Amino acid sequence: MRNRADMFRKRRSKKNIILNSLIILVFALILIVGANLIFGGNDTAKDGETNDASDSDPNKEEMKITEDENNEQQSEAKGSKQEESSNQDEDESSEQNEDAIDQLEVEEGDDTERDENSSTAQENQDDNQSQQDDSGPNESQIGKPIGTSQTGEHTSSYERGTVDWNEKVKAIKMATGLDDSMTLWRLENGGGPHKSVGKVSPDGVQDWMYVVNLQWVDQKGWKVTSVERKSR
Numbered sequence: 001m002r003n004r005a006d007m008f009r010k011r012r013s014k015k016n017i018i019l020n021s022l023i024i025l026v027f028a029l030i031l032i033v034g035a036n037l038i039f040g041g042n043d044t045a046k047d048g049e050t051n052d053a054s055d056s057d058p059n060k061e062e063m064k065i066t067e068d069e070n071n072e073q074q075s076e077a078k079g080s081k082q083e084e085s086s087n088q089d090e091d092e093s094s095e096q097n098e099d100a101i102d103q104l105e106v107e108e109g110d111d112t113e114r115d116e117n118s119s120t121a122q123e124n125q126d127d128n129q130s131q132q133d134d135s136g137p138n139e140s141q142i143g144k145p146i147g148t149s150q151t152g153e154h155t156s157s158y159e160r161g162t163v164d165w166n167e168k169v170k171a172i173k174m175a176t177g178l179d180d181s182m183t184l185w186r187l188e189n190g191g192g193p194h195k196s197v198g199k200v201s202p203d204g205v206q207d208w209m210y211v212v213n214l215q216w217v218d219q220k221g222w223k224v225t226s227v228e229r230k231s232r
Contacts, residue, residue: 137210137227141174148221156193156216167222172198172212175224185209185232196222207232 148167157164168187173179181203190197194216201209213226 136177136229138175138177141171142224142227145217145220145223146171146174148219150221154194154216154218156189156196158187158189158196168196168198168214171214171222171224172200172210175212175227176200176210178202178210190214201232 146167150163150167155164159165165187169184172184172187173182176182178200183201183203183205185199185201187196187198189195190213196214198212198214199209200212208229208231211228211230212224214222215225217223
C-alpha cells in the first residue's frame with residue numbers, strides 16, 4: 001500500500017510539474033505575444049505614418065511645383081504688363097514731347113514773324129517820320145488857293161465826302177506834303193464861315209501833328225494860311 005501511495009504521489013508530482021511548466025510556458029507566450037502586439041503595433045503605426053508621409057510627399061511636391069509654376073507665370077504676366085505699360089508711357093511721353101516741341105517751334109515762328117512785322121512797321125514809321133522831319137511843310141503851297149469846282153455862293157461843309165470837305169483835305173495834303181495815308185484827327189471851323197482848321201499826322205505817328213489853318217477865296221478855292229507842328 002505504501003508503494004502505491006508513493007507511486008501515486010510521484011505521478012501527481014510529475015503532473016503538477018508538467019502542468020506548472022505548461023502554465024509558465026503559456027504565460028510566457030502570452031507575455032511575448034502581448035509585447036509583440038504592443039511594440040509591434042507602434043512600429044507598424046509609425047511605419048504606416050511614414051508610409052503615409054512618404055505617399056503624401058509626391059503630392060505635396062507636385063502641388064508646390066504647380067504653385068511655383070503659377071507664381072512664376074503670374075510674375076511673368078505682371079512683368080509683361082508692367083513692361084507694356086512702361087513702353088506705352090514712354091510712347092505717350094515721347095509723343096507729348098514731340099507735340100510740345102512742334103508747338104514751341106510754331107510759337108517761336110509766330111513770335112519771330114510778329115517781331116519782324118513789328119520791326120518792319122516801326123522802321124516804316126521811323127522812315128516816314130524821318131522823311132516828314134526832313135521835308136517839313138511844302139512852303140510853296142502855303143498862301144496859294146488850290147482851285148475849286150464849286151460855283152455860286154460858297155457854304156463851308158464839314159460832312160465827310162462832300163466836295164467842300166474833299167477840297168479842304170486836298171489843300172492840307174498839298175501844304176503838308178502828306179499823302180492819302182495821313183491820319184486826319186480833326187477838321188473843324190476855324191473861327192468864321194470861310195475859315196477852317198485841320199489837325200493831321202503822318203501815318204503811324206502818334207506823338208505830334210500838323211495844325212493847318214485854311215481860308216476860302218471866292219472862285220479860287222481853299223488856301224492854307226499856316227502850318228504849325230505841335231505835340232499831341
